[in-house]
Amino acid sequence: MGFRGEGALLADGAPVETPRDAARDAAHEELRKAVYHQHEPGVVERFVDWVQHQISRAVDGVSTPLGGGGNAALALLIVLALVLGFVLWRRYGAPRRAARATGKLFTGPEGPRSAAGHRADAAAHAAAGAWEDAVREQMRALVRALEERTVLAPRPGRTADEAAAEAGRALPDHARELASAARLFDDIAFGDRPADERAYRLLADLDQTLGRTRPVAVPAGGGTA
Template identity: 50%
Template sequence: MPGGTTTARLLIRAGDHIPLDTPRVPGREAARRELSKPMYHEHDPNLLQRGIDHFWKWIGDLVGAASGAAPGGSAGLVVISLAALAVIAALWWRLGVPRRVPARQESLFDDRPRTAAEHRLQAAAHASAGRWNQAVQERMRAIVRALEERALLEPRPGRTADEAAAEAARPLPGHADGLRAAARVFDDVTYGGRTADEPAYLRIGELDLALGRTKPQLAGAIPGTAE
């Protein structure tokens, strides 16, 4: 009965306000609202897990792209990776462990004050054991302490080797070059990661002895000579 069917459809629409044919856009919105309910997402991965999954997917895509571009595919990528590791290992073995370069020079002396004679004895002990770095450091400290004991340098905490050399060159101008060279060696072994040797230690020791024999040049006086 076509007429009855039409009448029934009109009665349903008029009584329940429920359309028999849902349009596309409202239907999509209704489905989105339904699927957004928590009951459908109880077993979804959390934010951290999703991030990890995306990361490993990115790694896989990267490796896949690299293997596609490398000659021989995946096998070629393995060979290239091994070659890169070999180059890195060779550079590490050749250059050694990188040393941190300090932002500034530290004080020449440590916290415990010692006399020039004590520094010389300590330097000799290091030299006899072949510890040339420590021997150079202690002999340079002996030079500066001796100049302070002679009142050619004013005792000043925090003074660096370069500062001591520049200040000592004023009353002892004939040894300005030797003082700068000794300060440079001290800085190289203390801050630059370099290694001293016996000739470097002997040169600083000779400078120490020469400074002890030299009369200081006072303001307006003739340059001092060795006694």
């Protein structure tokens, strides 16, 4: 750098005495130059690095103000983890799974399609390995088939959870399977769960099983026999 610290020597070996404060100020001035900061991370990255450093220090063991020992380390870890979680949430937003509450089963401007049409589309997507689309269409086929059999009353804007709850009252022996199918659909269509052949087959098999099941009479407002 452009300064000599305390204790430096001249070319002839004579010591140079630089005041400590002057040396510190010179170092700070040198480090403020842009060349030292052009590759520095952003504010969030620096904060995350700081949190990770504090966690490492806590793991090594902290002392007093919280009582020292493992309890203090644990408390500090919890606080830092919460802070880190908040920072990441502010940066990346809420998880996609939050969309589940408003995710409609049938979307788009087109009119109602038959269960057979949805099944055909699901099979085509499955043959192409497009498992997420296959799962969507197969779940729609399952619910549309229940509407065609009047187990469910046709209703625009229905969610998979709502369809499963209503159908489960008319098909009580399969209520749990319907609820699981709705959760699977939501997790794939509106959450972050990857779709695969197993998920598609599970819905296709349930669709076939329900087609062979006779509904029971339920009070007005639910499914009908």
